[in-house]
Every structure is written in C-alpha cells, then in structure tokens.
Amino acid sequence: MAETYKKLTEYIPLIEDDNFGEWIIDRENDGTMEHPIQFPFVSYSEMVRKFEGEIYEFMEEHPEYGLNRYGEILEQNHIEWGTESMNGANLDALDGKTIMALLMGAVRAERFCDGALLGFFEDGAISKWLKRLEEIDKEG
Numbered sequence: 001m002a003e004t005y006k007k008l009t010e011y012i013p014l015i016e017d018d019n020f021g022e023w024i025i026d027r028e029n030d031g032t033m034e035h036p037i038q039f040p041f042v043s044y045s046e047m048v049r050k051f052e053g054e055i056y057e058f059m060e061e062h063p064e065y066g067l068n069r070y071g072e073i074l075e076q077n078h079i080e081w082g083t084e085s086m087n088g089a090n091l092d093a094l095d096g097k098t099i100m101a102l103l104m105g106a107v108r109a110e111r112f113c114d115g116a117l118l119g120f121f122e123d124g125a126i127s128k129w130l131k132r133l134e135e136i137d138k139e140g
C-alpha cells in the first residue's frame with residue numbers, strides 16, 4: 001500500500017496538541033515618526049512552520065500534481081480560493097491532488113493575508129484535509 005501522504009498525515013496528532021501561533025500586536029509604539037506602529041502579525045508555532053515546509057517539499061517532490069497551479073485545480077473542482085468555499089468543500093468527493101491544492105491554497109493565503117493560515121488551523125480545516133489524505137492512503 002502506497003503512503004503518498006504519510007509525512008503530512010503524521011501531523012494529525014500534532015495539530016490536536018498545538019496552539020498554532022499567536023497574534024503579535026504592537027502596543028508599545030505611538031505611531032510617530034520616531035516610534036512607528038508595527039502591523040499586527042502572527043508568530044506561528046514551530047509545528048506550523050515545519051508543516052508549511054512539508055507542503056512545499058511535497059510540491060517539489062511531486063511536480064505531476066501541478067500544485068503551483070493550485071487555484072486552477074480548485075476551480076476545476078468548483079472550489080473558490082477563499083476560506084468559506086475551501087472549508088465547505090465536500091471532501092468525500094475529492095482526490096489527493098485536490099486536497100493538496102486546498103493545503104497549498106491555505107499556505108499561500110498567508111502571503112496575501114496575515115493570519116489566514118492560522119484561521120485554517122483554528123477552524124479545523126487543515127485537520128479535516130489531512131484526515132481525508134489519510135483515508136486516500138488507506139484506500140491505496
């Protein structure tokens with residue numbers, strides 16, 4: 001039985017025990033030229049940073065998935081690249097390539113919106129997607 005997603009699905013129990021990260025909000029500076037306010041950002045846990053690296057590593061090791069075009073993959077499966085659509089996707093109908101596109105979309109969302117990845121962890125989407133990958137591995 002092939003375990004294509006094993007390195008990723010090993011994160012399932014780690015996710016259950018992690019706090020994912022925290023928002024860092026500048027409360028020390030007053031916004032003057034001498035003390036500019038820093039924009040809020042998320043300081044992610046070590047687990048999240050490693051997980052993000054594993055997603056990119058998977059993309060490099062599996063060019064046949066075409067994950068650099070995750071948006072197209074999602075669109076082909078009638079999923080918009082947005083929190084609501086991605087969270088609401090019917091996972092039972094999705095293959096591994098599409099689940100990986102969801103994961104890549106979540107990771108890439110962080111580049112455009114601070115805290116986006118945190119949201120996907122906190123609402124349980126990442127965990128659900130990984131459990132679906134685990135099912136796919138078991139199905140062979």
